[in-house]
Amino acid sequence: xxxxxxxxxxxxxxxxxxxxxxxxxxxxxxxxFALGAHQYRRATEDADICLRxxxxxxxxxxxxxxxxxxxxxxxxxxxxxxxxxTFDLLISGELAGHRxxxxxxxxxxxxxxxxxxxxxxxxxxxxxxxxxVTWRIRDMADVIELIRRNNLTEEFAxxxxxxxxxxxxxxxxxxxxxxxxxxxxxxx
Numbered sequence: 001x002x003x004x005x006x007x008x009x010x011x012x013x014x015x016x017x018x019x020x021x022x023x024x025x026x027x028x029x030x031x032x033f034a035l036g037a038h039q040y041r042r043a044t045e046d047a048d049i050c051l052r053x054x055x056x057x058x059x060x061x062x063x064x065x066x067x068x069x070x071x072x073x074x075x076x077x078x079x080x081x082x083x084x085x086t087f088d089l090l091i092s093g094e095l096a097g098h099r100x101x102x103x104x105x106x107x108x109x110x111x112x113x114x115x116x117x118x119x120x121x122x123x124x125x126x127x128x129x130x131x132x133v134t135w136r137i138r139d140m141a142d143v144i145e146l147i148r149r150n151n152l153t154e155e156f157a158x159x160x161x162x163x164x165x166x167x168x169x170x171x172x173x174x175x176x177x178x179x180x181x182x183x184x185x186x187x188x
Contacts, residue, residue, distance in 0.1 A: 005036075012085035013047040017120070019067060025055045026110035029121045030090070030130055035142055037116040038124050039149040042142075047087040050107045056089050097133030104163055105133045124150060125159050132164035132171075143171040144178070 013033055020027050031048030035041070051059065056076065064070055064078065071077040076089045092109040095102060107130070113120045122130070128146060131139040146152070154172055157165045181187075 008083040008085045009044060009047065012080045012083040012087060015080060015083070016047065016049065016087060019063065020049075020051075020059075023058075023062065025051060025059065026113075027051050027055075027120065028092075028108050028110050028113040029119055030108065030127065033119060034116075034121040034127050035146065037119040037121045038127055038146060040142065040145045042145075046085060048090060049087060050090045050092045050110065052092050052109065056091060059089065096130050098135045101135055102133040102163065105129050105161055125156075128168065129161050129164050132160075132167045135167070140167070140171055140174075143168065144175045147172055147175045148179075 010033075013029070017027070017029075028050045029037075029047070030050060031046075032042055032044030033047055060070075067080075069079040069081055071079050071086055074088075076091070077086055078089065079086050090096075090107045093106050096105050096107045108122050108126060110120075112122060112126065114123055115121075116123075121127070124146065128143055131143050131146075147156075152172070154169065157168045157172070160168055
């Protein structure tokens with residue numbers, strides 16, 4: 001699924017994953033590419049990868065300035081000059097999302113990774129938690145599509161961290177309302 005994608009953004013992620021594997025740096029992919037692994041493919045302009053803090057420092061020392069370039073003004077955003085695409089390295093264990101509202105859910109450690117659709121990523125539960133702690137409309141829309149495409153139910157909320165159960169249920173209700181409207185207007 002993922003490896004059939006063409007274009008500079010998927011190519012950047014493939015190259016980056018290969019480089020990290022070559023350097024024995026463990027990683028876990030989140031963001032839009034993780035959505036694709038969990039049945040919801042959508043366009044994206046960059047890639048998001050979680051590494052341990054020590055591995056980000058090693059990445060900077062060994063690969064920045066040779067293979068990759070730093071993006072000015074962004075501490076953990078980098079640029080692949082061959083594909084002209086950026087990617088973000090997020091620190092495993094650091095608080096994820098909106099820090100004013102989330103003091104619990106953290107970016108995943110590579111030890112949490114699972115391979116889904118050929119991609120080293122997170123479980124569906126973990127991905128939904130990471131999306132919901134941003135409290136951004138576009139991430140809630142992603143969760144609505146994950147609910148739809150994975151046939152998730154209200155009970156799925158019980159598998160999530162308590163902090164995001166209510167937002168999950170709100171997304172579930174939005175999905176039901178959209179489905180009702182689609183049926184009413186003959187859309188599918």
